[in-house]
Amino acid sequence: MVDSGPPGYLIHDDADVVAVAVRDLQPGPVVGGYLRKPDPVTIELRHPVPLGHKLALTDIAAGADVIEYGQRVATATADIGQGDYVHVHNVRSARWHNSVA
Structure with missing residues (x-):
């Protein structure tokens, strides 16, 4: 059954490959949406995602850029x-990427 409560996550930009959970989310179908579009988007979550953390909107290959706010924010390690929890166990921040050996 699809979650029928308030949106579970927000997508900031059309180019984003991750979204941000706006409440604690559990595995299963979760509805969210874009900040600037009215259409809902449903993702089948594969893992719990805590409030404020990221979830994958699409498959992301190891070594690929992780895009949020239309900007590269990390690299997949x-x-x-799609539907995976995205956090320090599978990404490395783009901010520190070039400054740490």
Whole structure:
């Protein structure tokens, strides 16, 4: 059954491959949406995602850029599937990427 409560996550930009949970989310279908579009988007979550953390909107290959706010924010350190929890276990911040060996 699809979650029928308030949106579970927000997508900031059309180019984003991750969204931000606006409440604690549990595995299963969750409805969210874009900040500037009225149409809802449903993702099948594969893992719990805490409030404020990211979830994958699409598959992201290891080594690929992670885009949020239309900007590169991280690099995937492992393959990430659509609906996966995106956090330090599978991404590395783009901010520190060039300054840490």
